[in-house]
Amino acid sequence: IVVNPIPGGPSERVGIMPGDRVIDVDGKNVAGIGLKNSEVFKMLRGDKGTQVTVRILRRNSSKPLEFNIIRDKIPIHSLDASYMIDDKIGYIKLNRFALTTESEFLEALLKLKEEDMQHLILDLRGNGGGYLNASVALADHFLKEKKLIVYTEGRNSPKTDFIATTKGELQEGRLVILIDEGSASASEIVAGAVQDWDRGIIIGRRSFGKGLVQNQLPLPDGSMVRLTVARYHTPTGRVIQKPYNPNELESYYSELTQRYNNGEFFHADSISIPDSLKYFTLNTGKVVYGDGGIMPDIFIPVDTTHYSEYYGKLIRKGIINQFIHTYIDKNRSNLKRNYGSFEKFNKNFTVNQNIIDELLTFAENQGLESDSDGFNTSKDEILIQLKALIALNQFSTNYYFQIVNQNNKALQKAIDVLNSWDSYKHLVKD
Template sequence: MKYSRIIFPIFLSIAMLAGIVIGVFFDFPAKSVALTESTQRENKLRQILNYIDFEYVDNLNTDSILDITISDLLRKLDPHSAYIPQDQVAATEETIKGSFEGIGIEFRIFKDTLTVIRAIEGGPSEKVGIRAGDRILMAADRQMFGEELRNKDVIETLKGESGTRVSLAMYHPLDGTKEVVTVKRGEVPINSVQTVFMVDDSTGYVKLVRFSATTGKEFNKALKQLRKAGAERIIFDLRDNPGGLLSAAREVSDELLGNDEMIVFTKNREGDKNVVKAGSSGLFQDGPLVLLINEGSASASEIVAGAIQDNDRGWVIGRKSFGKGLVQEEMTLNDGSKIRLTTRRYYTPSGRSIQKPFEDYDQSYLQRKGYHDGDSQALNDTLPANKIYRTLNGRPVFGGGGIEPDVKVNLDTSRAGVILYHLAALGNIDNKAFAYVDDHRAEFESLNRKDFMQAFEVTDTVMHYFFSNNADELKKYDENINTLLRARVKAYLGYYLYGNSAFQEAYGQYDPFIKEALRILNENGESPELKELESMVE
């Protein structure tokens, strides 16, 4: 299992590039494929494998060769058709299922010892009293400390089928006690909704990081929470969300669109059309809405963004999305392995296909992130030279290469992000934040999240803890950079105390996307950017 970690954008960019390749979505029943007829093609492949088995100069595993051959074959079709070997099926399906089986902790190896970041709410570990900061010294008679301990060792030991038990030797630093507890493994959620909080008295914020089988229920719960807190308008963040299930995209869109409004339609190679529409029971069908996207928003994220934009339901702001307009169907092979084969294209309600050329995948993504030579800003500001489509109310929108936002949030030309990354790496901010929380855990015990957000200040003393060896380096930068750095430190501390949601809330006021969303909502009218966009195509 891979736990969510707060990292800087430069790392997130690279991670998302890989994530989009595997972040496919599918919404069809799994099919068993039985090859019952011998054909010339099948005989040729079988003959080649037999020659390798019996005649090749070295002994080889032809099963692995076949896996590589299938992977290469599917990769030749498009970037999203994929082969999943039988031994990788369970792991690849965990994020789509929205859960895994284990003891339910977020962890890190800290000072060579397995340390609990937090016990997942409602999970097996929380039920037996395991808390943040606890050390696990032994698990199933396997040592969980030492220089040789690796994350994969922890995962192999702690994961297991629901109902099985594992014995843990624990050390509790808060009171200095040791004990042995037995944890009964169970289903542990992999949440799609990462962050929910109130930006101000009337504005709610929700961030979705994937589209899985549990996303619809999670999003509904998040909207209820925000409504109860007084939210009359919503900022919905789909940045760096690589997609997932088509059914989850439908459920999310259904909460935001009016009855019978189109969400998406798909076509297969015969041209058969399948239309998906919203129902009448959505929790937020009318209030002001801003949806955030960037170059890491793909597939199911683009379906939701396209539906919001084409139905004129709300503002789409940020940067042009990834551009994945293909649907995969999952098919099960006889040995339990699977393939995900592209079988349909999807189109936004106005008829747009946002699929970009396959050869542009890596280059265009990195360009939009700013990792290339030349004028990245000009690249982001260029309108696509293709067909113009119209939204429900007649606004011009464009197909091809991704969802073009109504209002752009341009790349950071001040290089503040790069400077922050440099300073964070210099101060080892991630590790230092966990160490600070661990050293001051008794003090933080009495501080709830609301008090932390409102009252905790990153003082000079706190900054000295993080940057005592780099004080001269900090003096090189202006007040704005130092303010952002203090906010980033607080965000990391918030993450290790309260989770991802606290990180985003602590840093949200400095997030240019959220600042632009608030500007749009506060103006409550047509923005200059949109007027300019319309004038360019009239």
């Protein structure tokens, strides 16, 4: 089933729609014969410029439809969401740092400015990083000319500085950046630069701690080896890379699990950092910390209030996603007729008891044992996920995040900080 054709991709250009069922690829049947998705994907992929013919079943069509798709590069976007939270606060979420990240960010930022945005929340949670140049270009928009953004230095690699230019589109105004343990590399460069120059407030949990510069060296057999030649340093000199002992590989790779077990995801005071790893920001002299990763100015614990093992299984086994595909396939025309816009959908659509009962029955049919206590514990979260996934299928990723963010504690704290800025002035330079 086609969930959503990628915007601007070759399938969307020929008219493939959400809910379409692929039954045939280049004359070969792929429906109802037990093929894995990966096998179908392999049949669909090929060299740029070549053609693949697919036949699909579309609800309310009397016969299969045939499409000739010219294979092309698939656009992979960095921007997950951008919207106005209220009449002053804008929100942008990035999922990676790639060649198009700066242009996507700028396009979103300028649109928000047209809507009279005064303050920005930049969400880098779960953003595993990407290109160094993309992170430098993004940070450049927040810092004034000639400010150091990041530098690299290694045992045999001379220090290289990356400096802000005059192009910054958001050098003034209130700024909050959200990070967590999934924010790494390029995300940490941006957060570290903003924090060290007291340009904005960092909210969330300690970031991953990935800050190595590596060169790829080709080997005769066609493989490659990555050689670490330098490390990233924030403007105050903090090393982004978390400590690494070659004799304790298992400990290094399980470091996030250790953080969880040590309580770091739940209690800010569970992190013990020696005085030797204290640094001072470059404008206000605020204490910040090294030892790998970026420590937030305001800590937000992992929220387990609505978590249950039952909910975990619904997610891990993909049952909620499968159910949504089935539900939308049956109700697509009604959804379009009754909720033609996201605004109407967000205001008027409710996950009612009938939908809940359908989900519970579907889950049982998928082999998940019923658990009323677990469901009741996680009910609010399940209802939000169901509505958000319908919005994702009917509209776009942007609207998915508008719904799931409504009860997000880190985002709510960011909004509170921006609206009560005077109470947090000690964390920034106005």
